[in-house]
Amino acid sequence: MHSMLEIDRGTLTVAVLVDNEVFGRGIEAVLGSVPEVSTVHRCGSREEYEMLSQFGGVDFLIVALPEAHWLEKDGRAVRGSTHVILLVDEAAITDVTQLASMPVDGFVSQQRLTANLLSDTLQRIRRGELPMPPTLTRALLARADEPGPSTRTRTVNLTARETEALNLLVKGLSNKQIARRLAISSHGAKRLVASIMLKLDSPNRTTAAINAIRAGLVDYD
Structure with missing residues (x-):
């Protein structure tokens, strides 16, 4: 039977979707x-x-990769306003492009948890950034230097x-930071992104x- 832990200090509700019970209890702790x-x-x-999300707001979903493949197909519709964090095994990263294409809001390393x-x-x-482990960031930047015919044509x-917003996004700025740099509202920056x-x-x-x-729309050094 799965457990629920309540803490008085915060306000966020987090769901953990991990099939491995020992690992799931570790994340819960x-x-x-x-x-x-x-x-x-x-x-x-x-x-x-999905049953849980129907009965109340879930602010964040932390999901392990083996349980996350359904997100690629219809996760946007199912998750609603919930922010999704994908657990990444840095020692087993093989296809960084597939990971980057997952419709999630951030990545966190299992090894560094x-x-x-x-x-x-x-x-x-919550600030509009997309956090990820350094290993994944370096792999993605290296892959960005490779030719991508579908995007270049x-x-x-x-x-x-x-x-303007794209150049700031590529530099890693959040929506709020983009808003400040462009002297627009956070909502306006969110629409641009x-x-x-x-x-x-x-x-x-x-x-x-x-x-x-890859498309040559920005320069990244």
Whole structure:
């Protein structure tokens, strides 16, 4: 039977979707030390999570890769406003492009999992950033330098404002930081980033940055 842990210090509700019970309990225990988290639900299957999400708001879903493949197909519709964090085994990363294309809001390393890391990840996602382990970041940047025929032959028409926002996005700025740099509202920055991702056919900010670099829309040094 899956457990629920409640903490008075925070306000966030987090669901953990991990089939391995020992690993799931470990993540649950770590979340117990994260100040922002008030409630943790551990789910053993997608169906359990979907049932849970129907009865109340889930702010964050932490999901292991073996249980996350359904997100590639219909995760956007199922998750609603819930932020999704993908657990990554850095020692087993093989296809970084597939990982980057997952419709998630951030990545966290299984090997580096601590309360401080999870707290930082939650805060960064809420600021509009897309946190990921350094190993994955380096692999993605290396892959961005490789030729990508599908993106290089495609014409992407960005407005001047979108181009400004894209350059800031590629540098790793969050929506709030982009808003400050462009002297616009956070909502306006969010709309710009959403439009950029749509035009670049990218499910998240990381893939948008990679596609932009490959298409020669920005310079990244």
